[in-house]
Amino acid sequence: MAIVDYGALKLEAIIAVLDGGVLVITLNRAKQRNSYGGTLPTELIRTFDLADKDDRVRVIVMTAESDAPAYCSGADISKGWGGLFKPEDEVEGETAHRDTGGQVAMAIYNCRKITIAAVNGHAAGVGMTAMQLPFDLRFVWEGAKLVFPFVRRGINTEATSSYLLPRLVGHSRANSLLLTGATFSPTSPLISSLYHEIIPRREDVFPAALALANDLASNASQISIAYTKGLLQHPGDTIEENHILDSRALKLTGSGADAAEGALAFKERRPPKFPDMLSKISSPWYPWWKIVDVRHRKAKL
Amino acid sequence: MAIVDYGALKLEAIIAVLDGGVLVITLNRAKQRNSYGGTLPTELIRTFDLADKDDRVRVIVMTAESDAPAYCSGADISKGWGGLFKPEDEVEGETAHRDTGGQVAMAIYNCRKITIAAVNGHAAGVGMTAMQLPFDLRFVWEGAKLVFPFVRRGINTEATSSYLLPRLVGHSRANSLLLTGATFSPTSPLISSLYHEIIPRREDVFPAALALANDLASNASQISIAYTKGLLQHPGDTIEENHILDSRALKLTGSGADAAEGALAFKERRPPKFPDMLSKISSPWYPWWKIVDVRHRKAKL
């Protein structure tokens, strides 16, 4: 178990504060309209990687200041798209590039804790993709302007959005969002199913997300969350394979201390106090899927 | 073709009555709040397995008494989760367990007849998963309290729900339901897409489901249903593979007596009387997917 002093990480693009099992990440680039750039990608990857391993963290909420110009205004392209690429990309050709939006998305998606995006402002481009889609749950301000503008800017969908978005809302809605590049309100039927809750007032978005985060930090088992997220992301190819996977997971979780406490607390009509910690998962079977790290440009599947 | 006297099955946990092509299964554990336990799982598996083979059955409706405390209140965990496991599970280790919720879910999911759940009461845990998700269609009472409480009880999602739920409603909604463990009303946008119809009055849920069941028993071809369910569950990995599969299925169904009657009845503007029976499907190609029985703890994929 890693003990992380998030305040000592010398983060600049984000502020990370752990309080009672909830790690709150606040985007700290309001002066740059919370654009995606600078050290933001590497700080996000580092923080989510650490939070995944830090047993004290049960839920992560990411948000912006509610009076910032945007939740995340996307990449800064005032100098063109060339800024996306590194010198070695140019030398080594088209296979060398690794999109940082995808790196961030994978760090969030693969985090075994509950992740919540509190989208309390406008969002564009990577602000819609990496900064929202890999999260488990999304809260949004009803007045936010939301846009996936890629086809109107001459590039393609990025940050693993062509994988995540159709899975989240189906291909009919994903097509409407990604292929038109139009701007949507959260209440549009084309995008509303992306969100756990749509909040009328901007300043109420983060408190609503935090309330659920605190509830889950107190009342949800870290082990249950990790196994359930694993099953949702790696369910097996058939119902039969899924049955074998969830049966084995159930034997492991159901024999643990959290399950005993969960049943007892339910019987006694009181909140549970789950004792288990994720770092103590003892079966070598978990994770049952192959862990692949493709972040480096020379890594292969 | 098996001729089954459902009344002679000596069922205790359920009542099964066949009338005019519709097999109605009524949960018969109101005194135990229709909890999932006792002989319920084995009786359900046995009944759905038989109904699959019984040519007289065209549609199956499962429901509860409309004045029962719940449609299905889930597993009884007053003595903890240990009751889930069999002695051999403990001896043979973590690979030996086979979740009975998954066994029931597979029996329903793999049944080749139309299956309808008439959820006329509250539902929790396995009452939401095995008792609802594997059905083709779900009717629900608007006043029902619905909850997938697993993460708040220290265990993981079971009964193949991590396979079925994201396929039914997408990962955005599945995350909201499974990872929060919150209680939902059927009209919540987070769960409403799970249901074919939401019915205001509790006592009207089963009649509405039965009306559709009778309609389909009279007017839908058993062969059409079996092939269409097969295609939906086993569509091929690509559009090209699906084209080859549905073309071959179409040649078989389109050359049959039901197709001739279907076209003639449509032309003559009268209800069809489909003569074919599922046990008479003659192509060795059907089923085109591999049948795997993993119910036994030593069975493998």
Place this chain on the structure above:
Amino acid sequence: MAIVDYGALKLEAIIAVLDGGVLVITLNRAKQRNSYGGTLPTELIRTFDLADKDDRVRVIVMTAESDAPAYCSGADISKGWGGLFKPEDEVEGETAHRDTGGQVAMAIYNCRKITIAAVNGHAAGVGMTAMQLPFDLRFVWEGAKLVFPFVRRGINTEATSSYLLPRLVGHSRANSLLLTGATFSPTSPLISSLYHEIIPRREDVFPAALALANDLASNASQISIAYTKGLLQHPGDTIEENHILDSRALKLTGSGADAAEGALAFKERRPPKFPDMLSKISSPWYPWWKIVDVRHRKAKL
């Protein structure tokens, strides 16, 4: 680049007119209730195949005359289903048949331009499947009667609908639509998520679709659309594989002339004028998936 004179194609079942990057296909069988038959399938396949290769085409809109009896009334089965089959199908057995609905669906689905169906009338059977599901976006008249009647006619779902429909709207809605064979209004929650927009007045459906088509023809990059459609249809099996694919695509599109123009136009707050053409895609990596042509009855996967 193929220069196609659509007016010279001697089309009978459809009318095809290219105007400013938008190819409008109008079904021309109003006297036959726009039934699916005659030369319609082969003309559609030919036109979509050509439009895919014709760099002038950026968006394709398919519609019917707004006073026709139907958008597409489905196959004419007044003489039974036998008309579906060719003589060689009968001789060569059940593997020889290739459903023309699937052929049309694949031609539309695999077209690399934006495809829009403007469903300004009733639709049944293949009028719901091949004539709607493979399109990127669907507009519909609120008063349209929509039905997938297959199970009530004795045949199975066709035209790759068992592949496309669950992907578009999820299995819960797909089950309700395909297994009941009932008639739906576009505003029903069971089918509404299939549509980009539901239009109250019939005569307004095509103009609304055309307005979006003209917008996208002017303001969306042909290269962006082709790569984004490729990523949505062939996203890789895991998030890691998707990351590698969209990173490589991004290096290619982001280094191109359209991306430069997209960024510049955005900076200068003016509409873009994208110079690239799809026939000039130079990376041998594109397409990254295997192209399979299974249209011929002897073709294999």
